[in-house]
């Protein structure tokens with residue numbers, strides 16, 4: 001089972017290390033992780049996706065909570081969450097007509113297009129993982145020479161309740 | 164004020180009276196301030212022992228013990244001791260020197276990334292970057308180390324931070340956003356726990372180390388007596404309940420008491436207090452929880468559901484939880500006076516195994532030796548152990564009668580822990596006799612602490628059950644490897660009586676039960692450390708035995 005965790009941490013050196021080291025030492029798995037400072041510069045927010053059964057995910061959350069530098073750990077309900085990943089793909093075209101084909105596909109998936117050349121193109125897709133998978137599947141017939149993914153980042157829908 | 168002076172002042176404000184350590188280049192500024200302070204420094208001969216002494220001190224006094232080491236090898240030498248304290252939730256403050264901030268990352272002489280190295284085995288680690296951070300760091304370190312589930316906290320102080328001067332402010336309280344050690348126990352859960360216990364046909368209490376850490380001895384005993392149900396313990400929880408009490412069955416687990424393992428298997432409901440259900444205690448996880456309803460009380464929420472699934476969970480300091488439970492039971496006038504069928508079965512089983520468990524018949528069989536020790540030691544005496552067969556024999560044959568007087572490296576199983584820990588314990592309680600029940604292999608690992616014991620006037624007793632081998636390993640080779648014995652023979656080297664004498668301590672060889680009794684009596688009166696060397700049979704096995712990966716019901720009994 002897939003889980004998206006939103007982890008609010010102290011924004012100071014070494015915290016990312018502690019989180020990843022915790023996953024390593026407890027034999028948990030990180031599927032993706034993205035980190036950035038929040039509106040309050042004292043905190044960073046990490047969005048971690050992980051895979052495991054219910055018991056394991058519950059244990060991961062407890063262990064994360066136990067870390068002194070984590071301020072809040074939330075498991076995001078997929079349905080109640082806006083979550084996205086950004087992917088950059090460099091695709092090679094063997095003839096110029098392929099560039100047009102790729103651009104058409106990219107448009108159909110609401111991608112952004114960068115750096116169009118005679119024989120290559122960079123496509124940016126920001127979407128949910130399943131949509132990204134679908135797009136990757138479509139361009140499989142061309143040669144993807146480079147790929148960079150940010151990992152999932154997410155926010156719960158609706159108004160924040162002050163705690 | 165300099166960072167070093169601030170460090171000493173802050174330590175004194177936290178009540179520090181003693182530190183165990185070794186100086187070196189990177190912590191000399193601290194030592195210079197230590198020289199001027201009122202804190203006693205105990206010079207050790209290896210940093211690992213400094214950490215074990217601080218650990219022993221911490222477990223006995225239930226306040227963090229403090230150890231000092233220099234950067235690089237000094238700091239890395241502490242690691243085994245820190246990891247041992249972490250595994251057993253023992254409060255400790257380890258203060259290391261570090262190369263100056265400008266040199267960090269330059270592979271400087273005696274630089275080691277102790278923050279990174281220690282990460283998995285500390286509760287938290289600090290590295291103040293300016294002198295003025297030091298007072299707050301020390302305050303936070305004590306707060307984190309001693310509250311909630313206790314544990315070791317490291318403070319790594321770069322040399323320039325020790326030396327430089329800044330305006331200091333010593334806070335009275337600290338707040339840490341991500342740390343909430345106090346959870347109020349959920350009363351409705353406690354109520355449910357009582358209902359389940361009352362309904363159960365075959366209830367049992369499993370007391371873990373958490374009972375000792377929180378000092379909940381009286382509460383535990385009251386609950387057991389009001390409900391009239393048997394008490395087993397984990398090995399770490401040994402002595403959380405008087406082992407001569409009629410309701411006591413002793414420790415369960417790999418080398419648990421036969422009656423304890425048997426009754427644990429038969430129980431239908433367990434009140435598990437302050438335990439993490441370690442594999443050594445419960446055997447195969449899936450088998451343990453089968454047909455058992457588990458009420459789990461622990462201060463650490465992450466322990467709930469980690470190894471065993473609880474039907475009722477009470478998170479909070481176990482003493483606080485048990486107090487509420489006692490109050491509720493008294494309000495409801497719960498007091499069992501009539502022996503249930505289950506209780507009769509428990510008593511019969513206990514009586515049977517106390518009479519019929521086969522023990523080694525030699526004059527110096529482990530059971531006889533340890534029962535002799537119990538006979539001559541006062542109840543208030545503190546015992547520690549090393550790691551190996553002698554430790555498990557202690558679990559089986561040495562009854563802890565006064566709660567909270569027994570300590571062992573149960574989580575990490577660190578050979579060499581018992582002797583320095585005994586020294587730390589004696590510093591915490593100088594008026595109480597302290598005995599390290601040792602195997603010679605383990606004692607050999609930290610025996611140089613005899614110098615500390617002698618020179619610092621901290622007389623403890625080392626009770627060496629000498630089988631001239633790494634006995635526990637030998638037992639596994641006999642049992643699981645068809646007697647292919649390798650790497651276990653210590654060949655009687657060195658002579659521990661002479662070792663003791665070389666350090667200016669007292670060495671006595673005791674070759675009969677009578678001599679053991681006499682030797683212990685001499686040792687109890689002695690002003691210096693005493694090593695009692697007892698030759699035992701190298702072939703004796705520890706039994707009963709629950710082999711790793713098997714269930715408690717698969718316990719192998721002596722034949």
Ligand SMILES: Cc1ncc(C[n+]2csc(CCOP(=O)(O)OP(=O)(O)O)c2C)c(N)n1
Nearest residue numbers: 551552553576578602603604605633634635
């Ligand atoms: C530091 C360390 N190294 C190795 C071990 C593995 N080990 C466990 S018990 C044991 C033998 C202990 O020998 P001794 O102290 O003489 O005790 P005995 O078993 O003979 O009573 C060993 C080597 C350990 N627990 N700790």
